[in-house]
């Protein structure tokens with residue numbers, strides 16, 4: 001863990017939003033928004049998860065840290081993160097969702113990267129398998145991006161993909177989120193077409209799949 005992400009971790013544990021904001025501003029002088037996430041925000045949150053697992057911090061600290069980081073993301077990306085951006089029609093049809101999970105930050109970042117690169121993307125928010133299948137089929141989605149942070153949700157992707165192959169065989173699925181980073185074969189095991197270990201990975205993946213903005 002770098003000293004800057006450790007400083008952010010300390011600010012988050014102390015629920016010191018002002019200090020967290022200052023650290024972010026310092027990092028922005030040197031790095032791009034995506035680099036700030038990878039160097040500062042994600043490592044600090046992952047370490048926080050370790051502390052929680054070891055019984056060394058309270059769930060309220062994780063909860064508040066998540067809220068503070070959501071606000072920091074808004075500062076990093078501004079209105080690109082907004083849910084209110086108009087979506088225009090026309091290919092390519094990308095969909096993004098969090099499956100049966102309340103960890104939304106990763107999805108928000110991936111969606112922002114896509115929009116900044118000029119892709120149109122339907123954001124389905126948090127969904128269960130049945131509802132997501134229904135919507136993907138109805139909207140004619142061609143590439144579905146799934147974000148999960150809980151291992152059970154990451155495993156449920158297998159069910160989603162099996163059923164998707166039956167009702168909409170042409171849809172390609174890209175997965176991402178912590179469980180896929182911990183186990184580098186998990187994406188193959190659930191039957192996905194590709195995995196992204198960080199938000200920035202999505203652009204080369206789409207290029208490989210031949211999907212242009």
Ligand code: B12
Pocket residue numbers: 037038041042045046047048049050052053059062063064065066067070100101102103104105106107109110145146147148149150151152174175176177178179195196197198199200201202
């Ligand atoms: C913040 C947090 C929360 C917040 C979430 C706030 C929010 N708005 O998202 C709150 C407080 C709600 C929460 C709740 C819980 N949490 Co929590 N949480 C975390 C924590 C600390 C950080 C997660 C995070 O936001 N990371 C930062 C984001 C930016 O990273 P990311 O999601 O990985 O995304 C990046 C990449 O993976 C990638 N990416 C992500 N998705 C995708 C998709 C595609 C297509 C691509 C290309 C890339 C990509 O891009 C992103 C940027 O690079 C993690 C610790 C950890 N190790 O991750 C635990 C963690 C995920 N939580 C955990 C648990 C257990 C819970 C709870 C069950 C706790 C409880 N007992 O109540 C609940 C249940 C929630 C549920 N049912 O979904 C466990 C999961 C264990 C497991 N393996 O299943 C973890 C790992 C903590 C731990 N070590 O135990 N949590």
